[in-house]
Structures are given as structure tokens and as C-alpha cells.
Amino acid sequence: MNFMLIFIVILTLQSITTYSLPFVVFHGISDKCSNDGVSYFTELLSNWSGSPGYCIEIGNGAWDSWFMPFTKQVHIACDKVKEIDELSEGYHIIGLSQGNMVGRGLVEFCSDGPPVKNLISLAGPHAGIASVPFCGSGLLCILADSLLKLAIYSNFVQEHLAPAGYIKIPTDIADYRKGCKFLPVVNNEVHGNSTFKKRFASLENLVLIMFEKDEILVPKQTSWFGYYPDGSWSTVLPANETKLYIEDWIGLKILDEAGKVKFLNVSGSHLEISTSEMKKNILPYLVDNASTTVTTSRSSDIWHFNDELNGVVEEILQLNTHVETVRLRSWPFWYGKR
Numbered sequence: 001m002n003f004m005l006i007f008i009v010i011l012t013l014q015s016i017t018t019y020s021l022p023f024v025v026f027h028g029i030s031d032k033c034s035n036d037g038v039s040y041f042t043e044l045l046s047n048w049s050g051s052p053g054y055c056i057e058i059g060n061g062a063w064d065s066w067f068m069p070f071t072k073q074v075h076i077a078c079d080k081v082k083e084i085d086e087l088s089e090g091y092h093i094i095g096l097s098q099g100n101m102v103g104r105g106l107v108e109f110c111s112d113g114p115p116v117k118n119l120i121s122l123a124g125p126h127a128g129i130a131s132v133p134f135c136g137s138g139l140l141c142i143l144a145d146s147l148l149k150l151a152i153y154s155n156f157v158q159e160h161l162a163p164a165g166y167i168k169i170p171t172d173i174a175d176y177r178k179g180c181k182f183l184p185v186v187n188n189e190v191h192g193n194s195t196f197k198k199r200f201a202s203l204e205n206l207v208l209i210m211f212e213k214d215e216i217l218v219p220k221q222t223s224w225f226g227y228y229p230d231g232s233w234s235t236v237l238p239a240n241e242t243k244l245y246i247e248d249w250i251g252l253k254i255l256d257e258a259g260k261v262k263f264l265n266v267s268g269s270h271l272e273i274s275t276s277e278m279k280k281n282i283l284p285y286l287v288d289n290a291s292t293t294v295t296t297s298r299s300s301d302i303w304h305f306n307d308e309l310n311g312v313v314e315e316i317l318q319l320n321t322h323v324e325t326v327r328l329r330s331w332p333f334w335y336g337k338r
Contacts, residue, residue: 021117022052023092023286024081026099028123028271029163032061038096044278045094049286056080058102065098069158070165070182074105081106082113092118092286097216097271100124101166104186107203108196108250118285120207123217123271127227127244128168128183131218153179170228188249201251207262207285209273216270224263225252239263 023045027038033055046053058064058073081087093116095103100121107116151157153172157164158181165182169175177190184190188197210223217223225239239245245253255261262285266277 020049020051021090021092021286022054022084022086023049023094023120024087025053025055025094026058026077026096026102027055027061027065028097028099029065030062031065031096033057034061041096041278044275045282045286048279048283051092051286052086054084064162066162067160068162069160070101070105070162070186073102073162074109077102077106078110078113081110087114090115090117092116092120094120094282095122095124097123098125098163098166100126101182101186104200105182108186108193108199116203118205118207119203120205120209120282120285121223122209122273122282123211123214123220123223124208125166125217125222126208126225127187127222127239127242128166129163129218129222130168130170130228130233151179155179158182168227170233171231173230186250187244189244192249197249197251201254203255203260205260205262205285206252206255207264207281209281210263210265211270211272212265212267213269213272 025033025038025042027033027035031038033039033042038055042053042055045051056077058076059068064073081091091114093103093106095101101124103119103121104124104126106113107119152164152167152169153175158179165180167176168180168183177184186196208224210220212220214220214223219226219228219236221227221236221238225242225244226236227242229235229237230243239252240256244250245256248254252261264281266273266281268274268277
């Protein structure tokens with residue numbers, strides 16, 4: 001009798017241990033999944049959480065991150081997540097800078113796709129950027145710079161330059177709303193779509209990580225949905241003072257009032273994050289209740305899973321006694337106000 005009970009308990013625990021929600025990563029501009037920073041970042045989080053992790057490439061990576069419009073990028077991403085059987089029961093998204101535009105598009109636009117549980121955003125330009133990127137020299141950068149010298153909100157630029165889809169010049173709001181093809185849609189700014197709002201508001205957690213020394217995103221508070229007021233560069237409004245929040249265009253207010261939005265910050269510059277910051281700010285949202293229960297059951301000691309992740313961090317730090325910084329972009333870019 002006792003033997004049978006023990007046997008059943010062991011089988012139950014084993015079945016729990018095999019279940020852990022996977023996550024997908026969408027890299028930033030000028031990057032690709034095979035680059036060292038992104039692949040190392042994905043591998044670390046997968047090892048720490050015990051969750052399968054996938055970096056999903058759109059097109060050929062760096063080139064298409066500049067020149068493929070986001071509507072097409074999201075369509076490709078939607079098809080790809082539907083093809084990954086391991087995501088069918090749900091998954092988490094980790095967006096790196098511009099990759100958050102793809103992640104947001106998946107949450108709101110991807111019909112009949114697997115459910116997204118947590119959206120973890122690192123330096124996401126959620127409310128837009130108010131300056132234009134310039135990436136230096138080289139063929140890719142020469143082409144991008146040439147396009148940027150044209151009208152940002154023209155059909156040609158919008159269809160051939162991805163960052164143009166989330167550039168929001170605060171003193172040119174009329175042209176932005178009329179011509180910008182992606183951000184006004186994903187933020188439900190022009191034609192309110194109740195389905196987009198419902199899908200976004202269904203997230204279990206929205207984790208917004210801002211980088212304190214970020215000089216790439218202008219303003220850096222866009223990582224928290226903060227932005228300039230229409231018609232002015234004078235100040236940056238916090239998220240809860242923007243029209244997007246007050247009028248609740250996408251369900252951000254619903255999530256926030258339910259305690260599901262985590263406004264977090266790290267000390268580095270754009271997409272520079274230490275392993276200790278990854279463990280503190282990202283790892284908790286990759287470990288679900290099932291895997292938490294398993295970790296406790298499999299250990300001879302009881303691990304308390306709180307904000308500090310005491311048990312897991314202590315174990316991991318035995319393997320990483322020094323602080324590492326993970327760089328998640330292949331090269332810097334420069335921004336200048338229009």
C-alpha cells in the first residue's frame with residue numbers, strides 16, 4: 001500500500017517535471033539569432049529555467065531587420081510559431097529592442113496561434129521613438145540612410161524600412177497617424193480594434209525592462225510606454241499620463257490595475273544586461289508554477305520562489321561566481337533629432 005502510494009507520487013512528480021512552457025526570442029535591429037550575444041542569452045535562460053528556448057529568425061536576420069516591413073515580419077513569425085509543436089500549449093515571448101514590435105504583433109494580430117502567456121520586453125520602443133537611427137557605414141547603412149532622408153511617413157519608406165514603422169515625431173502627429181503603417185495599428189491609436197485589445201489584455205504578465213543608460217531609444221521611457229505629449233519635445237510623460245493608458249487603447253491600464261505590468265529597470269546602456277540582472281528580472285517569468293513545484297520537490301531543501309529567487313540564484317551563482325555582461329546587439333547605432 002505504502003509502496004504503491006510512493007510509486008504514484010514519483011510518477012506524478014516526473015510528469016510535472018517534464019512540463020515547462022517554452023519561450024521564444026526576437027532579436028533587435030542589425031542582429032541575427034546566430035550572433036554570439038543572442039545565442040548565449042537564449043542558451044543561458046533555457047539552462048536556468050529548464051524551459052526550451054528558441055530564437056526565431058525572420059528572413060535573413062540583419063538585412064531584413066532593416067528592410068522588411070513589420071506587417072510582413074509579424075506574418076512570418078505567426079506562421080513559424082504555429083509550426084513549432086512545442087508551443088501549442090502556450091509560450092512566453094522575450095523581445096529585444098525592435099524585436100518587441102514583432103512580439104507585440106504576435107500577441108495582437110496572430111489569429112489561431114498558440115497563446116502567449118508572458119511578454120518580456122527589453123528596451124522595447126512601445127510608444128515609438130522620436131529620432132531616426134543611423135548605423136554607420138557599409139552597404140546596409142548607406143541604403144538605410146538614403147531611405148531615411150526621404151519622407152519618413154511616405155508609402156515608399158514605410159514599405160521598405162522597418163524602423164520607420166515605429167518612428168513617432170511628436171511635432172508631426174498628423175502625418176504620423178496618416179502615414180505610419182505599424183505603430184498606430186499595434187497601439188490601437190487610429191482605428192480601435194477590440195480584438196487586439198482583448199488579446200493584449202489577456203497576457204498573464206507584461207514585463208517592461210528599461211535600461212537606465214539607454215541612449216539609443218529616444219526617449220528611453222518608451223520602454224515603459226512613456227512618451228512625449230503630442231506637439232511637444234518639452235517633457236516625457238510617464239505611461240499612466242499618456243492617452244494610450246488613460247483611454248486604454250490596448251488594455252495596458254487593465255493589465256496594470258490587475259498588477260500584471262512589471263516596470264523594471266537595469267543599470268546598463270541599450271541591451272547591455274548582466275547575468276545577475278537576467279536572473280532577477282527575466283528568469284522568474286520563465287518559471288511557471290509547475291516547474292516551481294518540481295524544483296521544490298526534487299530538492300532535499302525547500303526553495304522559496306520569491307522575487308529574489310533565493311534557491312535558484314544561489315545554485316546558479318555557484319557556477320557563475322563572477323558577474324557577466326551579455327551584449328545583445330551586434331553594433332551600436334546613433335540617433336539624431338529631426
